[in-house]
Every structure is written in structure tokens, then in C-alpha cells.
Amino acid sequence: MSTTITVFKGDGIGPEITDVVMEIMDAAGADLDYEIFNVGAAEYEAHGELVPKAAYASFDRTHVLLKSPITTPLGKGFRSLNVTIRKKYDLYANIRPAKSNKAVKTHYHDIDIVTFRENTEDLYMGIEEMVSPDEAHSIKIITRRCSERIIRSAFNYAVAQGRKKVTCVHKANIMKLSDGLFRDTFYQIADEYPEIKVNDMIIDNTAMQLVMHPNQFDVIVTENLYGDVLSDLISGLIGGLGLLPSSNLGHDYAMFEAVHGSAPDIAGQGIANPTALLLSACMLLDHIGKPEVADRIRGAIDAVLLDGTIKTPDLEGTSTTREYVDAIIARL
Numbered sequence: 001m002s003t004t005i006t007v008f009k010g011d012g013i014g015p016e017i018t019d020v021v022m023e024i025m026d027a028a029g030a031d032l033d034y035e036i037f038n039v040g041a042a043e044y045e046a047h048g049e050l051v052p053k054a055a056y057a058s059f060d061r062t063h064v065l066l067k068s069p070i071t072t073p074l075g076k077g078f079r080s081l082n083v084t085i086r087k088k089y090d091l092y093a094n095i096r097p098a099k100s101n102k103a104v105k106t107h108y109h110d111i112d113i114v115t116f117r118e119n120t121e122d123l124y125m126g127i128e129e130m131v132s133p134d135e136a137h138s139i140k141i142i143t144r145r146c147s148e149r150i151i152r153s154a155f156n157y158a159v160a161q162g163r164k165k166v167t168c169v170h171k172a173n174i175m176k177l178s179d180g181l182f183r184d185t186f187y188q189i190a191d192e193y194p195e196i197k198v199n200d201m202i203i204d205n206t207a208m209q210l211v212m213h214p215n216q217f218d219v220i221v222t223e224n225l226y227g228d229v230l231s232d233l234i235s236g237l238i239g240g241l242g243l244l245p246s247s248n249l250g251h252d253y254a255m256f257e258a259v260h261g262s263a264p265d266i267a268g269q270g271i272a273n274p275t276a277l278l279l280s281a282c283m284l285l286d287h288i289g290k291p292e293v294a295d296r297i298r299g300a301i302d303a304v305l306l307d308g309t310i311k312t313p314d315l316e317g318t319s320t321t322r323e324y325v326d327a328i329i330a331r332l
Helices: 014-027 041-047 053-062 081-088 144-160 178-190 203-212 224-238 275-287 291-307 321-331
Strands: 003-009 032-038 064-067 093-099 112-118 128-132 135-138 165-170 197-202 219-222 245-249 254-258
Touching: 003 014, 003 053, 014 032, 014 275, 014 291, 014 321, 032 053, 053 064, 064 275, 081 254, 093 144, 093 224, 112 144, 112 224, 144 165, 144 178, 144 219, 165 178, 165 203, 165 224, 178 197, 197 203, 203 224, 219 224, 245 275, 254 275, 275 291, 291 321
Parallel strands: 003 032, 003 064, 064 254, 112 219, 165 197, 165 219
Antiparallel strands: 093 112, 093 245, 128 135, 245 254
16 A cells, blocks of 8 residues: 655755665555655755755654655854754654664674664753853753653663663763763663663763673663764764664654765765665654565665675765666666
8 A cells, every 4th residue: 555755855965866766666666655845054055944844744744754865064154954843743762773784894893783762852952052252052952751752762672672771871870960860760660670681881882892892782771862873873873874864763663764964075976875775764754654664675785795896985885876776686
């Protein structure tokens, strides 16, 4: 049965990787209908809106969104559209799975880490003020409600997926009230899951441990800022952001996006790697009840990468986006 999803084409390489991802899903038999919209900085410059009203209306109807990378200005201009959408639709759980691929050369092996990042509060709420020309304040907010739901999501995932361990990452030694609340909530909820091994770790130690002994980690649950930073670090263990997908889940809505940025420096050159967005689309297919299609696509990606003949430049290859996509479709 055909399913309708909303698609946001963003900036930089966003439109080109979105087009090929939809092409691959169609070739795999996903049986999707697309409501496609241009969003982001280019749309803002052209029409004065980051997201057209019709685009939001589409997501309101479909409840499922595939979103490509969007450029966010540094230090001025509009706020991050990602943050805006997450808050508007209460997409509180940002899930970023990182898994090694034997065909991608890194210094690490058998990485299989899933990061659960709280997605709606912390410093990313953007509550800031200039208290004087020489002093700026940014307010960090941690609540029990938001902590409970992301932590419970991580434990429920661990149980459902047969995972063995959940690690809580924080800085409660310094921020004793805010991060202390998050850590305390973690252990209160952990008591409900006696079959799962638990521990907690300070953020700076976590960064070191991920580089030195990454295989000790299974599922990580953490606050908004820490999760953003650590998941990028973890992507480096498996070959970079070009391989890292993500989902943003709430009670009623779900958004799927690549973690990487819009890469304007290579836009239009035909060399962008669509894998992260394609794997995010696979998470979307899992979410809407089409896991067999998602597994076919994942299998085709693995087969192409293991063959080693066709790789985009970010994976130390020389192939174009078109050559990579054609190879995946041929495997399908």
C-alpha cells in the first residue's frame, strides 16, 4: 500500500542527494508518494520564508518527514531550522546509530553505538541575552519530564534490540543541579530495567574513552549539546558524517535526516555522498512498517562498499554520486 511522506529539499548538496535517495527508494519498491518542498536558506532569500506554509501543512498531514541538509548562518540571521522543527513538533528523541562497515577504512573495528540525544531543551533552547555590551548569558534548562522520556526511550530501545548496556553521559560534577537532575533521573529509571547493565560517565572522559576504547559503549543517552558533539565524534570512528543517519521522534511526528551539513563547497559537482541520507531514509522505512525494503537498501549499500570499486571522494574514492547510485540500484 502506498504511503505519503513529506520531503524537504534543503541547501548545498541537499537537493541533489534528496533526488537520488528518492530514486533508490523507488527502485527498491518502497511504494511511496512524495510531497516535495524547497526549504532553507535559499528559500528564505528567494521568498522570505525558511519553510513555506504548505510544507508545514504537508508534515502536519503525513506525520513523516525526510529532510535534507540546510544551511544555518553563524552568529546572525535565522535560528537553526532543525531546532525550530524539533521544538514545533516536539521531536524529543534524536537517535543516531553508528555502525562500522568493513569496506570503510578506519582505525577502529566493530563499532556499533547508538546515541540517544535529548532534542528539545538544554542550551539549544536558545534562551540568550546580552546583559551588557561585553557580557552574554545563555541559559541551560534541564527538566525531569524531558529527561525521563529520552532516558526511557533509550532503555526501551535497548530491550527491544537486545542491547546489553546503557551509558548516561553528563557533567554533574560541575553542573550539580541541572546535569545532576539528568543523572539522578537516569538511575531512577534504570531500576525498572534490571536486565540492562548501566553506568554513567562525565562528558570529557567519554570523549577520551570513545577514542581509546570505543567498544565498551553500546547505547549512550545524554543531553542535547553533549549528544550533538559526541555523535559527530562517533561518526569519525566509522568513517565520517557521510555514513551517519538519524531520526528525530516524538509521540506523533517523525523526522529523518542526515547529520552532516549542506557542504556548499561541493554542491553541484556531482560528488556528494548520499549514504547518510539514504540510511536515514531506511530508518524512515522501518518507522512506517517497511523494514524489508530498508534491509534491501542497506544490503545494497554494503555490497557496493564491500566491492570497493565505487566510492565517493569522502570515502577515499573517485566515483561520482551518479556512479554510486547506479551501483546501488544495480545491486537491488
